Amino acid sequence: MxxxxxxxxxxxxxxxxxxxxxxxxxxxxxxxxxxxxxxxxxxxxxxxxxxxxxxxxxxxxxxxxxxxxxxxxxxxxxxxxxxxxxxxxxxxxxxxxxxxxxxxxxxxxxxxxxxxxxxxxxxxxxxxxxxxxxxxxxxxxxxxxxxxxxxxxxxxxxxxxxxxHDQRFDLRTVRDLNPTDSTVEMVRNLTKPITVSLFFSPANEVEELVAPYFDTLADAADNLVIHRRDRARNPSEAKELRVRKNGTIVVSDGANHESITLDEKAGKARSKLKKLDEDFQKRLAKVVGVQRVAYFTTGHGERSTSPKTGDPGGLKQLKEGLKALNYKVKNLGLKEGLSDQVPEDATLVFVVGPEVPMLDTERDALIRYVQGGGALALMVDPVVEEDLGLEPLLAALGLEAHGSTLAHETSHATRTRGITDRTMLVSNRFTTHDSTRHLSELGSRIWALFETTGYLEKAKAVDGVPDDAKPEVTFTIRAPAGTWADLDGELRYDKNTETKKGWNLAAAVQLPAAEGDDGPGGRAIVTADADILSDLALSVGKGNRQWVADGVRWLENEVQLGGQVADLEDVRILHTQDDDKAWFFGTTLGVPLLVLLFGVGSHFRRRRRATS
Amino acid sequence: MNAALLIARREIAAQFQSVIGYVIVAALLLLDGLLFHSFAMSDSKDLSSKVLAKFFYMSSGITGAAGILLSMRLLAEESREKTIVLLATAPISDWQIVFGKWLSAFAVVTVFVALSIYLPLLIVVHGSVHPGHLASGYLGLLLIGAATSAMGTFCSSITSHQLVAGVLGSVLLLVMVTTWWTAKVAAPPLDDVLAYMSFYDKHFLPFTTGEVHTRAVVYYLSLTFLCLLGARLALGARRWR
Known part of the structure; x- marks a missing residue:
């Protein structure tokens, strides 16, 4: 067979x-x-x-x-x-x-x-x-x-x-949307009625996610009213609020409308839902406030707000962020009259990393502006060796900037994994100050990146200037202990010529109000790093982003509207040489070793028990 | 079921009463950690979710390999040492033997997968991780562990050499992983069938990004069931072969 x-x-x-x-x-x-x-x-x-x-x-x-x-x-x-x-x-x-x-x-x-x-x-x-x-x-x-x-x-x-009949469950969709404290604070401070209209189809899954968020806000404020609408059933209202499709949230004061467009499917709306709190804050700010103007000085080799594609040193992200905060971003150079005075509509002036000297008239215009109650953000590039003539401006702010590049052996970000990484300092040493309000609250959980930084010191006292006329300087971010000013450019610590200490990286300056002015006086934020606001720094450093958010609002004297950057959004990882070592040895080797030791221990305990 | 649990407990005890089980788990964790730090965390500008997805991507390979390696000796060794006769004459069914053996390998894989949780939690230190993303990724890893353990058990049942079983299991896994590639050159409707059979691309990738598809869960459970059925058939074949 x-x-x-x-x-x-x-x-x-x-x-x-x-x-x-x-x-x-x-x-x-x-x-x-x-x-x-x-x-x-x-x-x-x-x-x-x-x-x-x-x-x-x-x-x-x-x-x-x-x-x-x-x-x-x-x-x-x-x-x-x-x-x-x-x-x-x-x-x-x-x-x-x-x-x-x-x-x-x-x-x-x-x-x-x-x-x-x-x-x-x-x-x-x-x-x-x-x-x-x-x-x-x-x-x-x-x-x-x-x-x-x-x-x-x-x-x-x-x-x-x-x-x-495949069913897809998106477990990353935010199912517990809650307004942050700062958003609640914003709606509590509303001085006029604001309507939030939620346009969704009946029994929509995304509406179920967002409705509790707005209900919480409405409960917290008398001036906030929530309307639930369906575009098909309320066509005239949809037309008035310029709603083209369901899945739209409109913030309106009756005259101004700002909308947030989501999707009606939770999976597709996921990424926007994560930023709902941040987006709502921005829309609300636009509806409530008048537009402000941020000027960026030009003509002296400053960092550009319209950088070439792929240039990590540009300020594109900062520009977009300011626009989101209801700012109009404009250039300020000789053509715009900087040699004469800073335009009157300026809410904020940025001077980011000039590489060639300013005219004396331009510099004096900036001094007059900040002493007259203006808000200035000054970022000095430590690498530029040429005398930029900024000392008088810095002196008016009670500061001196030093160009020696700071370096740290371990507390730095990694890019090339070589010795040059030592200048990319990361720091979480934030002082308690309104310009670093949330940074100091977050403490060790957040880091700011300084790509190449010098350091700041208080300017020497000027004789004859009374104390109440002096700028009030607060150093808000300090370098980690063990940072040295690299004098010889070798990026190796030389104990004979170099000193390790926690150098001052950023300062917040409050100037006294000018005579006859009832305002709070001029304000300035100063760093000895021109790249702290660069696209690279803002994309990598969560601390940098938070610093901008807190700093801009402090400069604008709007601390009450300042809020923590919503943490619902996916964030970039920032890890340092210190972290890398600690994580590597503590986990990659440590945990398997623990398992092994536990196994060997159990084995010998069993053998001993068996023998006895 | 009690008999299956008894067999599983005996196998697990055999692993962990000596140091071997701990060495295996420690080695897998070491490998997982090295890959995590070398690849997932290598780019300092990556988003947290991307780092987590990379972790699941690499961990799936180690989990798959662990499933095969831990199960390749289960029945092959019994056959080689003739102790399979003892099992066969015991008052337990072939299903209970196969299920108990598979369960023991899957339990060790689960211990390894569970212990690896400290790696994604490291992302939380300087980033943010959504719990749902973690849950979906780990569900995917467990399903991969279940399927590959079953593959290893099946291969172990058709040979008396554990090395041969390991090689067969690896080849089977490789074939399943690369069916997506075959699907690209196949004509309809075979391309759809092959694409659906793809062990990794079609079914596991969504888990790494926080999505759970019912078809993927059904696929991995079906594969586990079929492999265990195959092992049971191979074990039962001694009565009619």
């Missing part, structure tokens, strides 16, 4: 069907001969086993009687597939659902007949040489094959249904 020819013929036939139908298919000349050959092979296999069954007797005939039906079913499958295949001449092409069902039925027959057939043939061949065939063994193999075929069919069907 050890005759595997019928099985081999069947398998060859199956292979030919696959090649004829899948590799060649309709239109190929080889298809029909291959299909015909396949049917012939399988028919010969079936007839061989059939003849053996007819000629045998007793137990053998009984055993082969199990095999022949399996062959019949297994052959019927491919024949059916060939009969209903596209372009087949064996049968008329089926229509409608039959065109789908019949090939599937064919495949099912192949599996239901083929798998038991193969297992039974294997079982049969193992009985070669035996005095008689054991029907029980053959039947059991057939049952195992049938069970496997049924299970396979079920699993395939289950996966087909699962694929067709």
């Amino acid at each position: 050890r005759n595997l020819l019928p099985l081999a013929l069947y398998l060859v036939g199956l292979g030919l069907v696959f090649v004829g139908e899948r590799v060649f298919g309709p239109g190929y000349a080889l298809r029909v001969p291959l299909d015909a050959l396949a049917v012939v092979c399988m028919a010969i296999g079936l007839s061989l086993r059939g003849r053996q069954w007819r000629k045998s007797s007793g137990e053998t005939q009984k055993a082969l009687g199990l095999l022949v039906p399996a062959y019949a079913v297994a052959v019927a499958g491919p024949v059916l597939i060939l009969a209903v295949a596209e372009g087949s001449s064996l049968a008329p092409a089926p229509d409608g659902e039959l065109a789908v069902l019949l090939p599937i039925l064919g495949l099912l027959l192949v599996v239901l007949g083929g798998l038991p057939l193969v297992l039974m043939e294997v079982s049969l061949s193992s009985m070669y040489g035996a005095r008689r065939l054991e029907t029980r063994r053959l039947a059991e193999s057939g049952r195992a094959g049938t069970a496997a075929a049924l299970a396979l069919s079920f699993v395939v069907a289950l996966n087909f249904v699962a694929n067709a």
